[in-house]
Amino acid sequence: xxxxxxDVAKMAGVSISTVSRVMNSPESVVEAKxxxxxxxxxxxxxxxxxxxxxxxxxxxxxLGLLIPDIENMYFAGIIRGxxxxxxxxxxxxxxxxxxxxxxxxxxYIDAFREKQVDGIVFASDILYPEYxxxxxxxxxxxxxxxxxxxxxxxPSVEVDxxxxxxxxxxxLIELGHREIGMIGFNHVNSVSGPPRYEGFIRAMKEGxxxxxxxxxxxxxxxxxxxYHATHExxxxxxxxxxxxxxxxxxxxGTISYLKDRNILVxxxxxxxxxxxxxxxxxxIPKLTTVAQPIYELGYRAAEKLHxxxxxxxxxxxxxxxxxxxxxxxxxxQR
Amino acid sequence: xxxxxxDVAKMAGVSISTVSRVMNSPESVVEAKxxxxxxxxxxxxxxxxxxxxxxxxxxxxxLGLLIPDIENMYFAGIIRGxxxxxxxxxxxxxxxxxxxxxxxxxxYIDAFREKQVDGIVFASDILYPEYxxxxxxxxxxxxxxxxxxxxxxxPSVEVDxxxxxxxxxxxLIELGHREIGMIGFNHVNSVSGPPRYEGFIRAMKEGxxxxxxxxxxxxxxxxxxxYHATHExxxxxxxxxxxxxxxxxxxxGTISYLKDRNILVxxxxxxxxxxxxxxxxxxIPKLTTVAQPIYELGYRAAEKLHxxxxxxxxxxxxxxxxxxxxxxxxxxQR
DNA sequence: AAGGTAATTGTAAGCGCTTAAAAAAGTTAT
DNA sequence: ATAACTTTTTTAAGCGCTTACAATTACCTT
Numbered sequence: 053x054x055x056x057x058x059d060v061a062k063m064a065g066v067s068i069s070t071v072s073r074v075m076n077s078p079e080s081v082v083e084a085k086x087x088x089x090x091x092x093x094x095x096x097x098x099x100x101x102x103x104x105x106x107x108x109x110x111x112x113x114x115l116g117l118l119i120p121d122i123e124n125m126y127f128a129g130i131i132r133g134x135x136x137x138x139x140x141x142x143x144x145x146x147x148x149x150x151x152x153x154x155x156x157x158x159x160y161i162d163a164f165r166e167k168q169v170d171g172i173v174f175a176s177d178i179l180y181p182e183y184x185x186x187x188x189x190x191x192x193x194x195x196x197x198x199x200x201x202x203x204x205x206x207p208s209v210e211v212d213x214x215x216x217x218x219x220x221x222x223x224l225i226e227l228g229h230r231e232i233g234m235i236g237f238n239h240v241n242s243v244s245g246p247p248r249y250e251g252f253i254r255a256m257k258e259g260x261x262x263x264x265x266x267x268x269x270x271x272x273x274x275x276x277x278x279y280h281a282t283h284e285x286x287x288x289x290x291x292x293x294x295x296x297x298x299x300x301x302x303x304x305g306t307i308s309y310l311k312d313r314n315i316l317v318x319x320x321x322x323x324x325x326x327x328x329x330x331x332x333x334x335x336i337p338k339l340t341t342v343a344q345p346i347y348e349l350g351y352r353a354a355e356k357l358h359x360x361x362x363x364x365x366x367x368x369x370x371x372x373x374x375x376x377x378x379x380x381x382x383x384x385q386r
Numbered sequence: 387x388x389x390x391x392x393d394v395a396k397m398a399g400v401s402i403s404t405v406s407r408v409m410n411s412p413e414s415v416v417e418a419k420x421x422x423x424x425x426x427x428x429x430x431x432x433x434x435x436x437x438x439x440x441x442x443x444x445x446x447x448x449l450g451l452l453i454p455d456i457e458n459m460y461f462a463g464i465i466r467g468x469x470x471x472x473x474x475x476x477x478x479x480x481x482x483x484x485x486x487x488x489x490x491x492x493x494y495i496d497a498f499r500e501k502q503v504d505g506i507v508f509a510s511d512i513l514y515p516e517y518x519x520x521x522x523x524x525x526x527x528x529x530x531x532x533x534x535x536x537x538x539x540x541p542s543v544e545v546d547x548x549x550x551x552x553x554x555x556x557x558l559i560e561l562g563h564r565e566i567g568m569i570g571f572n573h574v575n576s577v578s579g580p581p582r583y584e585g586f587i588r589a590m591k592e593g594x595x596x597x598x599x600x601x602x603x604x605x606x607x608x609x610x611x612x613y614h615a616t617h618e619x620x621x622x623x624x625x626x627x628x629x630x631x632x633x634x635x636x637x638x639g640t641i642s643y644l645k646d647r648n649i650l651v652x653x654x655x656x657x658x659x660x661x662x663x664x665x666x667x668x669x670i671p672k673l674t675t676v677a678q679p680i681y682e683l684g685y686r687a688a689e690k691l692h693x694x695x696x697x698x699x700x701x702x703x704x705x706x707x708x709x710x711x712x713x714x715x716x717x718x719q720r
Numbered sequence: 721a722a723g724g725t726a727a728t729t730g731t732a733a734g735c736g737c738t739t740a741a742a743a744a745a746g747t748t749a750t
Numbered sequence: 751a752t753a754a755c756t757t758t759t760t761t762a763a764g765c766g767c768t769t770a771c772a773a774t775t776a777c778c779t780t
Contacts, residue, residue: 054525056765056766056767057766057767058766066729066730067729067730067731068730068766068767068768069729069730069731069732069767069768069769070728070729070730072767072768072769073728073729073768073769076768076769080727080728080729081728081729082727082728082729085728085729097523099496099499099500100500100766100767101441101502101765101766101767102500102501102502103437103438103440103441103446103502103765103766103767104437104441104735104765104766104767104768105766105767105768106436106437106440106735106767107435107437107438107441107734107735107736107737107765107766107767107768108734108735108766108767108768108769109735109767109768110735112437114480114501122462122465122466122469123459123462123463123466123664125457125459125462128456128457128459128462129457131456131481131483132456132457132483132485135456135482135483139490139493144480144497144501145480145481145482146448146478146479146480146481147465147479147480147481148469148479149465149466149469151466156473159473162433163478165433166433166434166436167436167448167478168435168436168437189431191388275664275667275668301668304668305668307670308668308670311670330457330609331665333609334609334635334638334639334642335669335670336641336642336645336669336670390735390736390737391736391737392736400759400760401759401760401761402736402737402738402760403737403738403739403759403760403761403762404758404759404760406737406738406739407738407739407758407759410738410739414757414758414759415758415759416757416758416759419758419759434736434737435735435736435737437735437736437737438735438736438737438738438765439736439737439738440737440765441735441736441737441738441764441765441766441767442736442737442738442739442764442765443737443738443765444765721780722779722780723778723779723780724777724778724779724780725776725777725778725779726775726776726777726778727774727775727776727777728773728774728775728776729772729773729774729775730771730772730773730774731770731771731772731773732769732770732771732772733768733769733770733771734767734768734769735766735767735768736765737764737765738763738764738765739762739763739764740761740762740763741760741761741762741763742759742760742761742762743758743759743760743761744757744758744759744760745756745757745758745759746755746756746757746758747754747755747756747757748753748754748755748756749752749753749754749755750751750752750753750754
């Protein structure tokens with residue numbers, strides 16, 4: 053049987069409230085007793101029961117993280133960052149992978165509520181009214197990660213997708229490319245799909261290359277789809293010499309396709325990715341990509357949630373973190 | 387304020403114990419009242435407080451997962467499998483990433499204990515006596531995943547590393563290779579390092595190729611280290627025509643090194659990986675590799691832990707799951 | 721030494737739930 | 751109609767902890 057506060061009290065020869073005070077406000081207990089209690093705690097390996105405390109404080113010191121796809125390496129970094137922040141803040145972390153399934157997501161929110169998580173980080177997904185209402189009805193505070201809401205007032209941490217995409221495409225233009233395509237996220241159900249597309253458009257307009265605006269093919273998250281999208285893109289526009297991919301995984305799909313068609317990257321076609329996953333540096337060729345501060349995004353999201361939980365609000369409701377173009381081997385001067 | 391069982395009782399005009407019974411043994415409550423209670427529950431969106439239940443049942447319906455490196459894609463599949471099993475079994479999952487840090491691991495066990503997780507899956511790490519004792523002292527049941535213990539009696543789920551490695555190397559021999567090297571895990575602190583090395587040795591002996599036994603270089607988990615290890619390996623043995631890598635990430639490191647040296651894969655050198663990560667199919671060239679049933683390993687580990695929790699023991703203490711060689715593009719007939 | 725104040729400790733209520741035991745309500749047999 | 755059961759419901763204790771409040775002890779003053 054796990055020792056309880058009674059066992060400690062008995063061993064130390066004090067009442068349970070004294071033991072409790074030793075743990076919660078040690079200075080209010082006279083030194084002699086305090087050390088006896090501490091000794092008993094040590095000897096019994098006593099640890100307070102989180103259920104009992106939770107019942108009283110109505111807090112679990114646990115945060116929830118909702119991610120759409122654990123197999124996307126992006127989230128490995130998010131998780132690391134968030135977990136480190138949780139350790140620092142004295143919280144535990146409960147991660148739920150929705151596999152982009154609406155029902156799963158909703159039922160995970162229920163699970164979070166039942167387990168009384170103190171707050172949730174909602175990552176990389178659109179905050180549909182349905183979700184917002186559920187979360188609000190459950191009275192669980194939450195923040196958005198790599199997402200934001202225009203409709204509702206919800207704190208968020210993300211990267212400036214439009215600007216980041218713009219810079220990536222601008223880089224391609226500066227490299228001398230004139231026929232530039234894009235592999236984007238399907239705009240439906242996508243948070244970063246539209247802004248990254250807008251960034252592409254802005255760069256094109258600015259560069260006087262508006263004829264490229266239609267050179268866009270779409271995929272949904274996975275390598276294989278990006279591969280097929282690239283096929284469509286190049287079938288329709290064989291003259292393309294550079295492709296902006298809105299995800300590193302897409303860039304890999306694109307490069308694989310080009311490889312299979314014996315088109316050299318970066319020799320004939322330059323490819324720029326997005327995210328700077330760990331894989332971006334392992335792929336052949338190493339990917340030129342727009343780096344997101346992935347770890348930091350996770351870290352900040354947890355901090356922000358904590359701020360929301362402890363102060364009731366948040367200083368910077370919509371926080372943008374810095375991206376950075378990283379030039380490697382998949383792009384080249386035209 | 388979240389509604390409590392009292393609110394439901396009041397609304398339904400019954401005592402709280404009736405409400406409780408509606409939830410726990412509905413047949414013991416007469417239909418008329420039962421439906422009134424159910425209605426009240428629905429109307430109030432009532433959900434029992436997990437703290438209160440936990441206090442009584444001494445169960446959290448939460449499992450813990452301890453993994454060494456969330457950035458290793460291997461664990462993404464493990465997590466998916468385990469989470470799906472948890473959903474099926476009515477459990478929540480708490481994941482902790484130790485970053486291979488002993489102190490972190492130990493403190494996560496404390497956190498698990500405090501949060502009263504019902505059991506732990508301990509993945510891909512050696513069960514040191516220190517860990518075993520801590521877990522035992524905390525009285526938390528646990529199972530090993532992609533690991534096992536000869537020293538202690540602990541249920542485990544894994545793949546037959548020795549046999550799998552043996553088959554991979556045998557495949558290379560059958561392809562006609564005679565000068566075969568290996569990029570292995572450092573044997574210290576490694577679970578699968580030794581058996582995979584043994585498999586390599588066995589295949590070599592069987593093939594009468596014992597001169598290869600010393601053609602082994604070691605790395606610890608990461609791409610960059612595998613890259614360097616490959617450099618060592620080829621510096622010492624430039625005649626190698628095939629490399630068995632004990633992880634897909636190593637295979638990528640090896641191939642990257644060879645690429646940088648203008649050595650063609652599979653043209654001049656064949657490379658076989660291990661794991662069959664999702665990336666194995668995205669890399670260029672696609673990796674020939676020994677597939678582990680990653681998702682299933684996670685799933686089974688959770689099931690096994692559940693079996694241990696509910697029955698107190700486990701039918702098959704040391705369970706081996708099937709591996710399978712998958713031939714893709716990184717290997718070729720010599 | 722008595723009285724007053726401050727510091728320390730103990731008692732008991734209560735967090736939201738389950739469940740054994742007691743009480744109430746409903747059935748059946750006489 | 752009443753006794754003797756059976757079924758259903760309520761009462762109350764308790765899970766392990768915190769904390770307001772009461773009780774005790776220690777320490778000053780005069």
